[in-house]
Amino acid sequence: EQLPPHVMVLFGATGDLAARKLFPGFYHLAAAGRMPSDYRVIGSGRHSPGDDEEFRQQVREGLEDTVDDLDEQVAADLLERISFQTSDSDDGSELADRVREAEEQLGDDVRRLVYLSVPPAAMQDMVAMLGREQLTERARLVLEKPFGLDLESARSLDAALKDVVDEDQVFRIDHFLGKEAVQNILALRFANGLFEPAWDSRSIASVQIDVPEDLGMEGRGSFYESTGCLRDMISTHLCQLLGFVALEDPGSFEEGAVRDAKHAVFEAMRPLDPERVVFGQYDGYRDEDDVDADSEVETFVAIEAFVDNDRWRDVPFYLRTGKRLARSDRVITLRFRGSDCTLFDDEPTRRPPNDLVIELTDDPKVHVELRAKKPGPDMDLVEAVMHLDVGDAAPEATPLEAYERLLLDVMRGDQTLFTRADEVDRLWQVCEPVLQSPPQVQSYAPGSWGPEAALEMPTGGWQLRG
């Protein structure tokens, strides 16, 4: 697969995401021979990190921190293609000049990739600036989430985008969709005859989408103050996971079929009921850098959601995520209804349910909690676990980290794993009641599983606990 030459512009190039994910992503793609035939990366932002050499040094340090066994040659080749140009939403003229210079060096048929890793409040003005400077021509625009801060601002951002680009140029990135394990949900469901017939309300009692994090603010206090956990994680990552779990057979991977199927799920989602939402804030959050001493911003959210269609009617979806929790994990649990069969028990409801647990680790793992006969002379049961480790099935395969996969997809022009405007719009509609009347934020101890109220939700017990 030969990609055309690219000039990539990276807004937010001195930020945390660029250092932890984007530059390492370019490095790994380069090491795997997956970068375009020729390319330049122009970092940009309001504040200069110094001259090009100093910027390269900063990127290099980031690579050293994140890449094991850095290959000097690959790193040197990447670094030599990197430069920096300050810009802001008022003035991008020097940046536009730099882009054109770089394009001249690369010959004809050069593509532009413009990555906007900027806070939601700054996004719209940046988009307008790109339009004014004609940087949108031949460009694919990658936008970091959240896309707006509510329905109104998302619509206004969308209108600004439509003024300067077509939807097929817009790549709204939600990196959870780049995770191998998330795409594996489609394979599990649709490439096996085993699960799909049971993938509905007749067999499934509830679904949990659980992404606790032990990390705190990590220097992102001011981002969190303007965003909060609902927008940072729920309306984006966790709802997208819900879309993948709940969608109908998309029929193909062509022409937006997966996105159509996901959009249909969001259309059927019931707007959230603030009474079924728990907001939490960890003790000590208000002492974090750049956080207001009286902040009411939520660092934890648990919700009960419903998808009102034939497949999922009355099946609760419990979504939970938060900072400074007991541990970091990412797990989707499909909890199957107990069996009606009385062969082993007069009271079937006493038997624990079967859980199908999809672990969203880099190396996808799935397990099923079930019962088997306990070896021995009597017909007793034992609780057992059936494990699938996808890595063991394909030891020679080279998984891509989420951002690597998605950067590659942008360069290929494949939008399947990106979020479409209509999905974003609908998810803001779903979240709107909570944004309008947010529940009272409840405090929780760092290292716990969040506020008591979330543990008391009628989940039948969170799969992750203890």
Ligand code: BG6
């Ligand atoms: C980011 C959020 O999008 O995802 C962070 O802004 C969060 O708050 C992160 O920690 C989690 O991603 P991952 O891939 O590290 O689980």
